Amino acid sequence: MSRNPLIREVPPTTWFFRHPRYVRYMAREVTSLFVGAYCVLLVVAMQRLSAGPAAWQGFLDALRGPAGIVFHLLAMAAAFYHAGTWFNATQKAMPLQIGEEFVNGSYISGAHYLVWAVLSVAVLFFTGVF
Amino acid sequence: MKERLVQLEVLRYNPDTDTEAHFQRYEVMCQEEWVVLDALNKVKESIDPTLNYRWSCHMAVCGSCGMMINGEPKLSCHAFLRSYEGVIRVEPLTHFPVERDLVTAPDDFMEKLKRVKPYVITKQKKPIEEGEYKQTPAQLMKFRQYSMCINCMLCYAACPEYGLTPHFVGPAALTLAHRYNLDSRDEGRKERMEVVATREGVWECTFVGACSEVCPAHVDPASALQQLKIVGSIDWIVEHLLPGGKSAGDTVSRKNAGDIP
Ligand code: SF4
Ligand code: FES
Numbered sequence: 184m185s186r187n188p189l190i191r192e193v194p195p196t197t198w199f200f201r202h203p204r205y206v207r208y209m210a211r212e213v214t215s216l217f218v219g220a221y222c223v224l225l226v227v228a229m230q231r232l233s234a235g236p237a238a239w240q241g242f243l244d245a246l247r248g249p250a251g252i253v254f255h256l257l258a259m260a261a262a263f264y265h266a267g268t269w270f271n272a273t274q275k276a277m278p279l280q281i282g283e284e285f286v287n288g289s290y291i292s293g294a295h296y297l298v299w300a301v302l303s304v305a306v307l308f309f310t311g312v313f
Numbered sequence: 314m315k316e317r318l319v320q321l322e323v324l325r326y327n328p329d330t331d332t333e334a335h336f337q338r339y340e341v342m343c344q345e346e347w348v349v350l351d352a353l354n355k356v357k358e359s360i361d362p363t364l365n366y367r368w369s370c371h372m373a374v375c376g377s378c379g380m381m382i383n384g385e386p387k388l389s390c391h392a393f394l395r396s397y398e399g400v401i402r403v404e405p406l407t408h409f410p411v412e413r414d415l416v417t418a419p420d421d422f423m424e425k426l427k428r429v430k431p432y433v434i435t436k437q438k439k440p441i442e443e444g445e446y447k448q449t450p451a452q453l454m455k456f457r458q459y460s461m462c463i464n465c466m467l468c469y470a471a472c473p474e475y476g477l478t479p480h481f482v483g484p485a486a487l488t489l490a491h492r493y494n495l496d497s498r499d500e501g502r503k504e505r506m507e508v509v510a511t512r513e514g515v516w517e518c519t520f521v522g523a524c525s526e527v528c529p530a531h532v533d534p535a536s537a538l539q540q541l542k543i544v545g546s547i548d549w550i551v552e553h554l555l556p557g558g559k560s561a562g563d564t565v566s567r568k569n570a571g572d573i574p
Contacts, residue, residue, distance in 0.1 A: 187328035188410035188418050193476035202384065205473055208521045272520065275536035276543060283451045 211268050217261035220254075270295040315345035319352050319394055323364065324404040326411050334411065336402075337361075343394055349401060350378055350389040353415075366415035373529055376465030379406050380415050386467035386527045406470040408479075422466050425482050428508050429490035434501025452497040459492035459537055461530045468524035468534050474517055481517040482508065484524035484534035491537040494544070510545035518542070 199205035231242040245251055273295050274288030307313065319341055326334040341355045350368055357364045366389070368378035373391045380389045381404040383397065394401070409417035439446070468484035475481045490505045509515050518538045525535040552558040 186412065186418075188412050189326050189328070189331075189334055190410050191334075191407065193408070193473070195477065198473055198476065202523075204523050204526060205521065208473075208519075208523075212519075272539060275533070276539035278536070278540070280451070280455060283454045285454070 211265065214261035214265040217258045218265055221258045221262070224254075266299065270299065316342050317345050317394065319343045320400040321349075321352060321356065322400050322402045323353075323356075323415070324411075325364075325414050326405075328413055338400075345395060347394050348390050349380075349382055349387070349392040349394060349397075349403065352394060352401075353389065353403070364415075365413045374463060376463035379465045379467050379470065380404065381407055381470065386470035388465060388467070388529050391529055406466060408470050408472070408476045409466070417466075419466060421479065422464075422469060422483070422486070425486040426464070426489065429482065429486045429493075430501055430505055430508075431486070431489040431493060433493060433496060433499045434504065435498065436500050446498040448497055455497075456492045456495035459488050459495070459532060462489060462492075462532050462534075463530050465529060467527045467529060468532075471523035471527040473521055473523065474519060478513075478517055480513045482514050484518075484538065485532075487515055487518075487541060488532060488534040488537040491541050494541075506545065506548060509541055510548060515541045515545060 194201075199209045228242060231238045246255075270292050274291040277291060278288070279286040279291060321339045321341070322336045323339060324334050325331075325337045339356045339360055341352055341360065343352050343355060350366075350371065353364065353366055366378070366380070368390060369375040370377075371390045373388050376388070378389045379386060381387070381402075382389065382392050383402050384404075386406060389403070403415065405411045405415045405417045409419065409421070412418050433446075462485050464485060466485065469475050472481075472484055475483050487509060490509050493499050494502045494505060515538050518535075520535060520539060522535045525533045528534060
C-alpha cells in the first residue's frame with residue numbers, strides 16, 4: 184500500500200490564536216518590548232544628561248507629563264509580569280536535589296523573589312527615596 | 314450503569330481517495346465512565362468499521378492513542394467522556410502528517426529520537442564478571458522523572474515551535490537526551506550535546522511550556538530543556554572564554570549527529 188500522508192500546515196502568523204496557552208505565551212513575549220523600551224529610555228536619559236542641565240530638566244519635565252506617567256505605569260506592570268515569569272521558571276531550570284529529595288520548587292522561585300525585593304529596596308534606599 | 318448518548322465529530326482522511334480531510338459525525342450510546350477511546354471502539358464495532366486509529370494498552374502506558382480532543386493533545390484512553398459536554402471533536406495529533414483518519418506518521422519523531430542517542434553510552438564496556446553498574450537511589454532520582462516518557466508525542470502536538478520549525482528536535486527527544494546525560498553510568502554527554510546544543514536543538518525552544526502542560530506522564534519536558542540550555546551555555550563559556558578550553562570545532566560539529574551504532 185502506498186503512502187499519501189496529508190500535511191496540515193500551521194498558519195504562520197495566526198497560530199497563537201489556536202489555544203489560550205499560546206496567547207498567554209505571546210503576552211509574556213510582548214511584555215519584553217516594554218522592558219526594551221525602558222532600556223532605550225535610560226539611554227536617552229544619559230544622552231540628555233550629557234547635553235547639559237537645561238536638556239536634563241526638559242527631559243525630566245517630559246517624564247512628569249501624563250504620557251510619561253502612563254508609559255511608566257505600563258512599563259512597570261509589564262516588567263513585573265515579565266520578571267514573574269522568569270522567577271517562576273527558575274524552579275524548572277535550576278532544581279535543587281538534596282540527597283534523594285528535590286527541594287520544593289516554590290522555595291527556589293521564592294528565594295529569587297526575595298532577592299529581587301531586597302535589591303529593589305536597596306536601590307530605592309541608595310537613590311534617596313527613603 | 315448509567316448510559317449517555319455521545320456525539321463525536323471525527324476527522325476522516327482516506328489517502329487513496331481524498332485530497333483533504335473532513336469531519337464525520339457519529340452518535341453512540343456509551344457508559345458514563347468510558348473514555349473517548351471506548352467511544353471510538355464502539356463506533357468502529359457498531360457503526361463504521363472503516364474508522365482508523367491507533368491504540369494498544371488502554372491504560373496510558375503505551376503512548377499510541379494520542380489524539381486532539383477538543384483541540385487539546387490527549388491520550389484517548391485517558392480522556393474521560395464525563396469531562397466533556399456536547400459534541401466531542403476528535404482529530405489526529407496536530408503537527409504530524411496524517412496517514413489515515415486519526416493515524417499519524419511518527420517517522421520524524423522516531424528519527425529525532427535516534428539522533429539524541431537515548432541509551433547509556435560507555436567508553437569501555439565492563440566485562441560481565443565485574444558485575445552490574447551500581448547506582449544509588451539519589452543518582453537514580455536525578456533523572457527518574459525524565460525516564461517516565463511513554464513516547465506519546467503529545468508534547469510535539471502541543472509545541473508551536475515544532476509546528477512552525479519542523480527541524481526542531483523537540484521536547485521528548487531532548488528530554489531523553491537530558492535523562493541519559495544525567496545518568497551516573499553514562500559517558501555519552503559530549504556526543505549528545507552535538508545534537509542538543511544547536512539551533513535546531515534546545516535553542517529552538519522559546520519556553521512556551523505547552524509540552525509540560527499536556528504531558529500525561531508528568532515528565533515536565535520544559536524543565537529538562539531549560540536545564541539543557543544552562544548546561545549548553547556553561548559548555549560554551551568553558552570552550553570559548555576560559556583559557557585551555559577546547560576548540561569550538563570539537564563540539565559544534567554536526568558530522569556524526571545522525572549516527573547510531
Ligand atoms: S514527554 Fe510526555 S508528552 Fe512528550 S512524548 Fe514523553 S510522555 Fe508524551
Ligand atoms: S492505548 Fe496505550 S496509552 Fe492509550
